[in-house]
Amino acid sequence: MSCSTGGCGTSSDMGFDPNDAQALEIQEKINNHPCYSEGAHQHYARIHVAVAPACNIQCNYCNRKYDCSNESRPGVTSGKLTPEEAVKKVLYIGGEIQQLSVVGIAGPGDALANPKKTFDTFRMLQEKSPDLKLCLSTNGLRIVDYIDEIEKYNVDHVTVTINTIDPTGEIGSQIYPWVHWNHKKVWGAEGAKLLLEKQLEGIKALTDRGILVKANSVLIPGVNDKDLPNVAKKLKEMNVFLHNIMPLLSSPEFGTKFGLDGVPSATDQEQMAAQEACGMDMKLMKHCRQCRADAVGLIGEDRGDEFGKEAFVSLSFEELEKKYNIKARAQKHEAIENWRTQLEAANERIKLETATKLELSSTGETKLVAITTAGEGMINMHFGSAQEFLVYEAGDKAIKFVMHRKLESSYCSGPENCNGTNPIEEIKVTLKDCDLLLTEKIGDCPMSELQSINLIADESYANMPVEKSVFEAVKTHFYTSKKEHELG
Numbered sequence: 121m122s123c124s125t126g127g128c129g130t131s132s133d134m135g136f137d138p139n140d141a142q143a144l145e146i147q148e149k150i151n152n153h154p155c156y157s158e159g160a161h162q163h164y165a166r167i168h169v170a171v172a173p174a175c176n177i178q179c180n181y182c183n184r185k186y187d188c189s190n191e192s193r194p195g196v197t198s199g200k201l202t203p204e205e206a207v208k209k210v211l212y213i214g215g216e217i218q219q220l221s222v223v224g225i226a227g228p229g230d231a232l233a234n235p236k237k238t239f240d241t242f243r244m245l246q247e248k249s250p251d252l253k254l255c256l257s258t259n260g261l262r263i264v265d266y267i268d269e270i271e272k273y274n275v276d277h278v279t280v281t282i283n284t285i286d287p288t289g290e291i292g293s294q295i296y297p298w299v300h301w302n303h304k305k306v307w308g309a310e311g312a313k314l315l316l317e318k319q320l321e322g323i324k325a326l327t328d329r330g331i332l333v334k335a336n337s338v339l340i341p342g343v344n345d346k347d348l349p350n351v352a353k354k355l356k357e358m359n360v361f362l363h364n365i366m367p368l369l370s371s372p373e374f375g376t377k378f379g380l381d382g383v384p385s386a387t388d389q390e391q392m393a394a395q396e397a398c399g400m401d402m403k404l405m406k407h408c409r410q411c412r413a414d415a416v417g418l419i420g421e422d423r424g425d426e427f428g429k430e431a432f433v434s435l436s437f438e439e440l441e442k443k444y445n446i447k448a449r450a451q452k453h454e455a456i457e458n459w460r461t462q463l464e465a466a467n468e469r470i471k472l473e474t475a476t477k478l479e480l481s482s483t484g485e486t487k488l489v490a491i492t493t494a495g496e497g498m499i500n501m502h503f504g505s506a507q508e509f510l511v512y513e514a515g516d517k518a519i520k521f522v523m524h525r526k527l528e529s530s531y532c533s534g535p536e537n538c539n540g541t542n543p544i545e546e547i548k549v550t551l552k553d554c555d556l557l558l559t560e561k562i563g564d565c566p567m568s569e570l571q572s573i574n575l576i577a578d579e580s581y582a583n584m585p586v587e588k589s590v591f592e593a594v595k596t597h598f599y600t601s602k603k604e605h606e607l608g
């Protein structure tokens with residue numbers, strides 16, 4: 121099976137030519153970046169340092185009391201750090217979590233509206249933790265002003281949030297009431313046009329210098345959904361590497377303009393439709409979890425609460441560099457790469473990044489498969505503990521990753537927090553369009569509840585590689601009458 125459709129995964133699903141020097145260079149840059157490489161995200165961790173409190177625009181899906189919603193779930197607040205505290209935190213956590221591969225600045229405001237704090241942090245990190253990739257997220261207004269610093273500090277990955285390319289500013293004016301420029305606020309369509317102009321100039325400046333650009337777009341149904349395919353086309357033309365379509369998360373308690381006006385969140389189905397409409401033009405990131413501005417750990421887990429300031433601020437840089445232990449980290453990364461090679465062989469490259477239903481299935485009909493995982497590319501989490509599901513679309517020819525779906529509460533909250541109830545209704549709504557669930561273990565009760573929505577739960581792929589299991593299970597349950605569960 122060929123995987124030449126490209127994508128943001130491992131070398132095999134990138135489909136790159138090993139003799140192509142530029143493709144190799146890109147592969148090296150993304151290989152252990154958990155956001156730019158889907159294949160890396162179950163193995164490598166990221167940390168965000170919340171050094172950038174100010175912002176220079178207003179988005180209607182953001183309440184400035186909280187983190188920047190261009191890269192975070194709204195309604196969460198991160199503890200702010202000085203650049204020195206931020207670097208101490210990175211060294212401390214880099215020693216504790218050796219899979220840490222990337223440091224990002226993603227708020228709580230805009231990284232480039234706080235240039236001194238952002239670049240002081242990157243300068244120190246470049247000296248003290250040279251094995252980490254540096255990443256920043258911005259609304260794009262000031263990229264051109266800081267392009268030299270971005271390049272100078274080897275910030276190889278920049279995310280720009282771009283929600284519309286409507287040249288009239290009409291769509292933009294529904295998203296951005298104002299943009300701060302030259303010491304004054306520029307309102308409405310004029311502000312939106314200015315922001316778009318600066319974003320496009322900024323993206324060009326970045327790609328001209330070989331910096332990998334990811335674009336985030338917040339899907340706001342009824343506002344920019346129709347324009348997103350145009351955004352995707354434009355991004356592709358501009359050599360943007362990856363497009364991440366994030367669902368609008370909206371609720372009155374977030375205190376955002378959209379939330380207070382009753383604009384609803386984007387649904388999973390609207391998100392899937394937007395991905396379908398944009399994915400033919402651009403490589404899509406589908407594994408984003410809308411992290412907080414002080415997120416720590418693998419994407420999808422947040423270990424930030426484990427590392428309060430008291431753990432690291434009083435330690436000297438000398439002590440922290442010892443704890444960071446760059447040599448031990450290199451050994452850990454080597455072990456991860458060995459594991460990934462084995463996993464890739466076991467999965468037999470049956471995953472495509474973009475594919476039509478006919479490319480996935482000989483009948484043109486596909487199935488949606490949800491799985492539970494604790495990471496490392498395996499089906500290794502009990503149904504009861506799962507706080508999210510990964511959803512794949514699969515046929516008898518190949519599979520593709522579609523999205524993750526988060527739960528407010530897991531089925532089982534553990535002996536300490538158990539209140540005697542098992543919230544199954546949210547899970548039934550979350551998985552209502554899925555055909556099959558693969559999980560490490562599931563009880564009879566939830567299994568029969570899931571049967572009531574025609575969802576088959578199967579635990580016979582426990583501790584098996586995810587991709588191969590999804591492919592085999594779909595063939596077994598829907599394409600053949602005979603059980604063939606043997607995995608290589």
Ligand code: CLF
Pocket residue numbers: 154155156166167168191192222223224225226255256257277279334364407408409410411419
């Ligand atoms: Fe952070 Fe963003 Fe860099 Fe990743 S997150 S600055 S590119 S290191 Fe990643 Fe988090 Fe999604 Fe962002 S999952 S919100 S895309």
Ligand code: SF4
Pocket residue numbers: 175176177178179181182183184187188189190228229230259
């Ligand atoms: Fe909020 Fe980020 Fe928009 Fe600024 S750029 S208003 S912090 S979402």
